[in-house]
Amino acid sequence: MTYTITPIGTARSPYKQKFGIARQPGLVSAAKACIELNPKFTADSVRGLEDFDYVWISFIFHGVLDEGWAQMVRPPRLGGKQKMGVFATRSPHRPNHLGLSLLKLERIETGKPVRLYCSGADLLDGTPIVDIKPYIPFVESKPDAASGFVSGKPVELEVVWQENIGAENLSANTKNLISQSIAQDPRPAYQNIPERIYVMNIADYEVRFQIEENRATVIDLSPTPL
Amino acid sequence: MTYTITPIGTARSPYKQKFGIARQPGLVSAAKACIELNPKFTADSVRGLEDFDYVWISFIFHGVLDEGWAQMVRPPRLGGKQKMGVFATRSPHRPNHLGLSLLKLERIETGKPVRLYCSGADLLDGTPIVDIKPYIPFVESKPDAASGFVSGKPVELEVVWQENIGAENLSANTKNLISQSIAQDPRPAYQNIPERIYVMNIADYEVRFQIEENRATVIDLSPTPL
Numbered sequence: 532m533t534y535t536i537t538p539i540g541t542a543r544s545p546y547k548q549k550f551g552i553a554r555q556p557g558l559v560s561a562a563k564a565c566i567e568l569n570p571k572f573t574a575d576s577v578r579g580l581e582d583f584d585y586v587w588i589s590f591i592f593h594g595v596l597d598e599g600w601a602q603m604v605r606p607p608r609l610g611g612k613q614k615m616g617v618f619a620t621r622s623p624h625r626p627n628h629l630g631l632s633l634l635k636l637e638r639i640e641t642g643k644p645v646r647l648y649c650s651g652a653d654l655l656d657g658t659p660i661v662d663i664k665p666y667i668p669f670v671e672s673k674p675d676a677a678s679g680f681v682s683g684k685p686v687e688l689e690v691v692w693q694e695n696i697g698a699e700n701l702s703a704n705t706k707n708l709i710s711q712s713i714a715q716d717p718r719p720a721y722q723n724i725p726e727r728i729y730v731m732n733i734a735d736y737e738v739r740f741q742i743e744e745n746r747a748t749v750i751d752l753s754p755t756p757l
Numbered sequence: 758m759t760y761t762i763t764p765i766g767t768a769r770s771p772y773k774q775k776f777g778i779a780r781q782p783g784l785v786s787a788a789k790a791c792i793e794l795n796p797k798f799t800a801d802s803v804r805g806l807e808d809f810d811y812v813w814i815s816f817i818f819h820g821v822l823d824e825g826w827a828q829m830v831r832p833p834r835l836g837g838k839q840k841m842g843v844f845a846t847r848s849p850h851r852p853n854h855l856g857l858s859l860l861k862l863e864r865i866e867t868g869k870p871v872r873l874y875c876s877g878a879d880l881l882d883g884t885p886i887v888d889i890k891p892y893i894p895f896v897e898s899k900p901d902a903a904s905g906f907v908s909g910k911p912v913e914l915e916v917v918w919q920e921n922i923g924a925e926n927l928s929a930n931t932k933n934l935i936s937q938s939i940a941q942d943p944r945p946a947y948q949n950i951p952e953r954i955y956v957m958n959i960a961d962y963e964v965r966f967q968i969e970e971n972r973a974t975v976i977d978l979s980p981t982p983l
Binding site: 534536539556572573577584616625627628673677679683 | 760784805808829847888892895901903
């Protein structure tokens with residue numbers, strides 16, 4: 532027995548590629564995403580949702596569908612050195628490729644289409660959304676729950692912007708978004724090569740940076756080629 | 758574009774019918790469910806999961822698939838009088854019929870099949886499970902989040918057992934399960950008919966009870982006919 536899932540909408544996100552996406556929702560507060568519902572979902576379908584602070588977004592990890600899944604994966608939190616069961620992780624390489632993100636609901640626009648503006652997003656642009664549910668703290672807030680190998684927020688990198696690369700042209704939010712995203716240390720596990728230049732496509736920019744010790748330096752910035 | 762979802766396992770639950778299932782996970786701690794993974798998921802797939810207190814269970818509301826979905830629903834929390842957008846509720850009558858429950862993970866049995874023993878279940882027996890994820894408190898615990906029309910636990914009914922109906926033959930856990938389930942007030946919204954006898958099939962029993970004011974009385978108990 533299988534089930535057919537039809538997306539209810541699509542996420543518009545500043546993350547245009549997998550590299551650089553925050554590894555959990557809420558870590559990059561400047562990452563704003565807009566969830567655009569398909570036309571058949573009217574303002575009625577979200578009535579009352581504006582009174583909730585957070586929403587659960589269920590989605591398909593469409594960017595890794597062709598990479599399949601694995602019984603065990605190497606979580607970045609363990610430096611990529613240790614394997615954990617896929618169901619003990621939030622890896623996208625899971626059966627059914629279902630994702631779940633708790634996003635802050637900033638506002639709802641009930642036009643055609645209905646749009647949910649959220650912050651703290653960790654969604655790739657174009658992500659198919661398959662469900663939206665309100666967050667219910669008395670059921671879902673368990674501050675003292677044990678969480679295995681995941682203990683608190685990861686340590687952030689210090690982010691430094693090289694001079695004369697045009698950072699003054701960025702909006703405050705875009706600069707924040709880039710800084711916060713790099714601070715999460717998007718490097719693949721194992722990699723620690725100070726001379727290596729990483730390229731991130733984010734918002735409408737191609738950003739280049741290097742990482743040495745606990746400091747990241749943004750060395751170049753250019754509009755993404757169309 | 759649609760996606761095909763293949764269950765990864767099945768829930769074995771004391772709730773044999775929709776009527777009487779706790780309306781949220783965690784409300785009925787005595788409700789123990791066992792999630793049995795399909796044979797292709799080995800002990801590897803859950804390695805490390807035992808160190809988490811809670812698990813997210815994504816599932817299909819298979820009991821209402823044929824009832825379809827609606828843009829607006831009447832949440833029991835509003836007495837069934839007011840309509841809310843389906844995405845502002847946790848109603849099973851939603852597009853894609855995807856459910857999400859936070860269950861307490863009691864223990865894992867890594868035999869063939871792999872079994873996850875959970876408590877606080879709100880799952881119908883036979884529910885197809887489509888994903889399991891660990892609960893990460895630093896991302897997912899938002900104790901102060903506003904939650905619209907849902908404010909704290911619902912008030913529980915007092916549950917009284919009539920004498921001489923054989924309740925002494927029940928195990929402590931089964932008696933607890935029945936009491937806690939009835940205390941949640943499983944009546945459909947609008948109904949307030951003291952003489953009405955409600956019948957609940959739970960664990961291996963058929964339980965009859967009445968509700969007057971804030972008190973429920975269990976009036977009959979018999980093993981479920983095979």
